[in-house]
Amino acid sequence: MYYVGIDIGSTASKTAVRGGKELMFVLPTGWSSKETTMTIREKLLEEGIDVSSDEVKVVATGYGRVAVDFADYVITEITCHARGGRELAGDDCTIIDVGGQDTKVILVAAGSVQDFLMNDKCSAGTGKFLEIMANRLGVTLQELFDMADIGQVLAISSLCTVFAESEVINYIGEGKKREDIAAGVVDSVAAKVAQLAGRKNLSDKIILTGGISSSVYFTDILSRKLGKTVQPTENGRYAGAIGAALLAEEKSRRR
Amino acid sequence: MADNHKMWEELGMNLELHDQLCAVLPQAVGDVFLSQENRPEGMDYYDMVVADIHGIRPSELIAHQENGGKVFGTFCVYVPDEVIFAADAIATGLCGGSQFWVPGGEKVLPTNTCPLIKASVGARLDRTCPFFRIADMYIGETTCDGKKKAWEILSEDVPVHVMDLPQMKRVKDVKAWAEEIAALKDVVEKFTGNQVTPEKLAENIKLINNKRKALARLYECRKSETVPISGTDALVISQIAFYDDPARFAQMTNKLCDELEKRIAEGVSVVSAGTKRIMLTGTPLAIPNWKLHNIVETSGAVVVCEEMCTGTRYFERYVDETKETLEEQIDAIAERYMGINCACFTPNHARIDDIIRLAKEYKVDGIIDVNLKFCNLYDTEGYFVERALKEEGIPVLGIETDYTDSDAQQLRTRVSAFVEMLNN
Numbered sequence: 001m002y003y004v005g006i007d008i009g010s011t012a013s014k015t016a017v018r019g020g021k022e023l024m025f026v027l028p029t030g031w032s033s034k035e036t037t038m039t040i041r042e043k044l045l046e047e048g049i050d051v052s053s054d055e056v057k058v059v060a061t062g063y064g065r066v067a068v069d070f071a072d073y074v075i076t077e078i079t080c081h082a083r084g085g086r087e088l089a090g091d092d093c094t095i096i097d098v099g100g101q102d103t104k105v106i107l108v109a110a111g112s113v114q115d116f117l118m119n120d121k122c123s124a125g126t127g128k129f130l131e132i133m134a135n136r137l138g139v140t141l142q143e144l145f146d147m148a149d150i151g152q153v154l155a156i157s158s159l160c161t162v163f164a165e166s167e168v169i170n171y172i173g174e175g176k177k178r179e180d181i182a183a184g185v186v187d188s189v190a191a192k193v194a195q196l197a198g199r200k201n202l203s204d205k206i207i208l209t210g211g212i213s214s215s216v217y218f219t220d221i222l223s224r225k226l227g228k229t230v231q232p233t234e235n236g237r238y239a240g241a242i243g244a245a246l247l248a249e250e251k252s253r254r255r
Numbered sequence: 256m257a258d259n260h261k262m263w264e265e266l267g268m269n270l271e272l273h274d275q276l277c278a279v280l281p282q283a284v285g286d287v288f289l290s291q292e293n294r295p296e297g298m299d300y301y302d303m304v305v306a307d308i309h310g311i312r313p314s315e316l317i318a319h320q321e322n323g324g325k326v327f328g329t330f331c332v333y334v335p336d337e338v339i340f341a342a343d344a345i346a347t348g349l350c351g352g353s354q355f356w357v358p359g360g361e362k363v364l365p366t367n368t369c370p371l372i373k374a375s376v377g378a379r380l381d382r383t384c385p386f387f388r389i390a391d392m393y394i395g396e397t398t399c400d401g402k403k404k405a406w407e408i409l410s411e412d413v414p415v416h417v418m419d420l421p422q423m424k425r426v427k428d429v430k431a432w433a434e435e436i437a438a439l440k441d442v443v444e445k446f447t448g449n450q451v452t453p454e455k456l457a458e459n460i461k462l463i464n465n466k467r468k469a470l471a472r473l474y475e476c477r478k479s480e481t482v483p484i485s486g487t488d489a490l491v492i493s494q495i496a497f498y499d500d501p502a503r504f505a506q507m508t509n510k511l512c513d514e515l516e517k518r519i520a521e522g523v524s525v526v527s528a529g530t531k532r533i534m535l536t537g538t539p540l541a542i543p544n545w546k547l548h549n550i551v552e553t554s555g556a557v558v559v560c561e562e563m564c565t566g567t568r569y570f571e572r573y574v575d576e577t578k579e580t581l582e583e584q585i586d587a588i589a590e591r592y593m594g595i596n597c598a599c600f601t602p603n604h605a606r607i608d609d610i611i612r613l614a615k616e617y618k619v620d621g622i623i624d625v626n627l628k629f630c631n632l633y634d635t636e637g638y639f640v641e642r643a644l645k646e647e648g649i650p651v652l653g654i655e656t657d658y659t660d661s662d663a664q665q666l667r668t669r670v671s672a673f674v675e676m677l678n679n
Contacts, residue, residue: 063664078672079679102665113676118669120655 002049002056003252005084005244006040007077008033008064011100011127012211015040016241018249020055023047024238033064041070057252059244063101073251077240082106082113084243085207088233093205096197096222096230097239098189098212100127105197117200123161125192127211132161133185136168137178141212148186149217151179156188164188187221194225206230209239259310262317266388273309273383276355280543281306287545291485291552293525295518297511298488304495308542312347312498313385319345320389325447328390330375331398332564332595333420335588337574338440339394340459340501342449348497349386349393351375352541354658356383363408364401369629370657371541372401379409386498392446394439396420398599399632416442422600424593433589440585456584460574466501469508470570476515477559478617483518484511485525486533486558487548493565494542531556531677534617536610536640537625538633539564544658547625547666554671555678560617562610563625568595598632606636607643614649621650621677623670628657650677 002021007014008029013036017023025043029036041051051058051070060068061080068074077099085095086108095106103126105117123129134144154171158164164185171181206228208219213236223230235242263270284305288298304311316326327339328349339346351360351374359377360368378384395406395417406415418435421428440451473492476483492511496504518524533556535547540563548558561567572594575587596606614622622644626634637653644651652673656662 063668076668076672076675078668079675112679113672115650116672116676118665 001249001252003245003248004044004049004051004056004058005080005241005246005248006037006058006060006062006068006071007080007238007240007244008036008060008062008067009100009240010063011131012237013037013040013062013064014238014241015044016238016245017044017047017049018242018245021047021049024235024241026237029064033067036064037068037070057248059248059251061240061244073248075244075247078104078106078116078118079113080240080243080247081209082108082116082243083246084239084241085209086111087242087246088209088236088239089205089207089231092203093207094197094200094202095239096193096206096208098125098127098193098208098210100131100211102126103193103196105200105202107200107203109203115200117196119192119196122159124159124164125189125196129161129164129189129192130185130212132165133168133182136165136172137182137185139178139182144182145186145212145215145217147179147182149183151177151181151183153187154180154184156184159192186218190218190221190225194222197226202226202228204228207233207236209233209236211237213237213239258314259307262314263309263385266313266385267382268385268388269382272381276353276383277309279355280308283543283545287487287549288491291487291525293523294488295484295511295514297507297514298484300507300511301488301491301495304499305491305543309385312500313389315500316345316347316386316389320391325391326389327443328386328393330393330402331396331420332569333396333398333592333597334394334418335436335439335592336501337456337459337463337588338436338451339443340462341451341455342440342443342447343455344443344447344449346394347386347390349375349378349390350497350539350541351378351384352494352544352658354660356381357658359383364405367629368401368405369399369538369627371539371627371630372405374541374658376405376409379412392416394418398597399630401629414446420599421593424600424605429589429593432593433586436585436589436592440581451581453579453581453584456581457576457579460576460584460588462501464573464576465505466496467570467573469505469512470496472512473508473515474560474567474570476512476519479519480618481519481522481524482526482530482532482557482559483515483523485548485552486535486561487545487552490540490545490548490558490561490565491542493561493569494540496569497542497565526557531620531674532559532618533557534560534562534610534614534619534622535566535625536562536622537637538627538630540625541565546656546658546660546663547623547654547670550663550667550670551623551674554667554674556621556670556674559619560613562606562613564597567609567613568597571595598636603636607639610640611643611647611649614644614647619649621652621673623673624651624653626653626655628655
């Protein structure tokens with residue numbers, strides 16, 4: 001049996017396979033979730049995993065989850081992230097997921113979702129904010145973090161991505177150092193995430209998931225702002241997909 | 256519909272713009288209501304009333320005016336309908352619940368005003384709602400800052416009387432509200448030329464109480480383990496209660512309840528056993544705002560109660576029918592209305608008690624605390640609501656939204672995740 005978890009995020013689409021084979025890969029979502037889904041299907045077939053076979057169980061999650069028409073189950077990213085997070089951090093933990101279009105805080109107790117929080121429609125405090133600012137500074141996300149690490153934080157006070165971008169443009173106009181602007185950008189995202197997470201009683205074990213989950217630099221800032229240790233995770237961007245694969249297994253066993 | 260166009264034209268409406276609204280309504284009604292399975296037959300009446308929302312009731316109101324009667328438009332569950340009806344006038348709820356009217360309101364109001372106020376002002380100024388055209392006078396109230404200023408803007412276009420609602424619930428505040436109700440009586444008498452006699456008032460206290468009793472009976476049915484009616488259908492009934500003829504509404508709702516009680520006895524449910532029961536708390540859902548009920552009920556759960564103005568706040572508790580003098584009657588009316596618990600009051604512990612009581616009465620599995628964007632009062636009170644529910648061990652999901660559909664997918668994710676959490 002193969003258990004496949006597919007997490008179609010707004011920016012990246014993650015796939016995790018368990019069972020007969022252990023496998024993980026990521027693709028950019030691009031403009032069409034449907035097309036990305038087709039590519040994932042083909043990639044799985046190359047690995048000898050045919051999603052139309054009875055030997056393969058698929059759980060789809062993420063904002064594009066409904067586009068995965070071959071899925072056996074469709075489960076929200078909250079539940080899948082919680083399951084994946086549990087696998088990475090244990091039965092009692094808090095998962096902070098900084099995603100491409102939204103940021104989630106999920107409280108897991110005794111292995112189940114106890115409570116969760118998502119940012120509002122606005123993109124402040126999400127990966128989108130970082131992406132837009134990196135583009136504005138003409139660097140990649142990794143370069144943005146590297147630059148921020150050696151910069152001095154310049155205050156970016158606006159909570160709105162559009163207005164914050166104007167602030168960044170002003171700093172560029174004033175000839176401020178790119179490193180300092182980068183430090184300000186990362187700091188402002190961490191502040192927004194901490195503000196959201198601070199609304200809940202977080203457990204002692206906190207992990208970061210999502211596309212920037214392996215950044216020690218980011219978890220350090222976030223830990224400082226929260227007053228609690230946030231651990232980076234190596235495969236954190238796959239948390240949703242891993243959770244989906246685990247749920248595929250559990251759901252088909254339960255039947 | 257041809258007749259409607261003539262009526263709308265005579266009301267001075269912007270027909271071109273209004274046609275756009277008329278064009279989308281049937282689709283919305285079809286998607287939200289008619290797609291539901293196993294609906295009670297008694298919903299036919301409400302389906303008809305909604306399908307011709309700008310035709311049937313407006314023409315009745317106009318007929319009333321042609322007979323010399325007046326129509327008062329109201330915006331709040333604190334405004335006592337019985338006083339208006341006692342002067343042989345008709346009260347009709349005017350709150351706007353569609354994004355269609357919001358841009359019109361934004362022409363004169365700050366963007367960060369709640370959508371309900373923006374839609375209401377827009378519906379009047381853009382001339383795209385017959386009810387807003389028909390009402391001879393609007394009765395406003397001082398429930399929030401946004402509304403207070405909106406009345407000033409509206410009063411340049413239509414006569415407005417504003418009732419000063421106290422914001423605390425001390426004995427002197429109840430007395431002050433009684434004085435405001437007496438002042439409303441004077442305004443209504445002068446405007447209609449009809450006297451509000453104790454006999455007339457007693458008769459209309461009964462009329463409105465009977466409407467409340469019909470709604471209470473409907474909600475009683477929703478407490479049952481067997482769910483005889485969807486939350487979406489119950490919501491539209493609550494919304495129609497604000498503008499329908501009160502006697503006919505009570506009659507039709509009681510008729511529906513006969514059917515619902517029979518369903519309960521026979522175990523006929525609109526959802527499968529074990530479906531999670533959700534209560535919504537918070538800001539009102541003015542017609543045609545069906546967004547959240549639709550999302551919840553197409554995400555595997557069912558709404559069994561609304562602790563909202565379009566819900567329990569509208570019908571719970573009755574006005575004492577035994578009083579005989581105007582003064583006693585007005586005191587009784589003030590007492591009943593001041594028992595409503597809106598977030599505009601401070602402190603407002605009684606609302607938290609209501610929510611916990613209702614959660615138990617309706618056997619809810621989880622609560623969604625809904626805040627209409629930019630409603631500071633309910634948003635702030637959400638802090639206490641969530642804390643109290645947590646202490647009671649009742650799962651709660653806080654949601655802030657407006658009338659647009661742009662956040663529908665995000666809301667669906669949150670609501671689905673909440674339902675998955677409850678099912679786990």
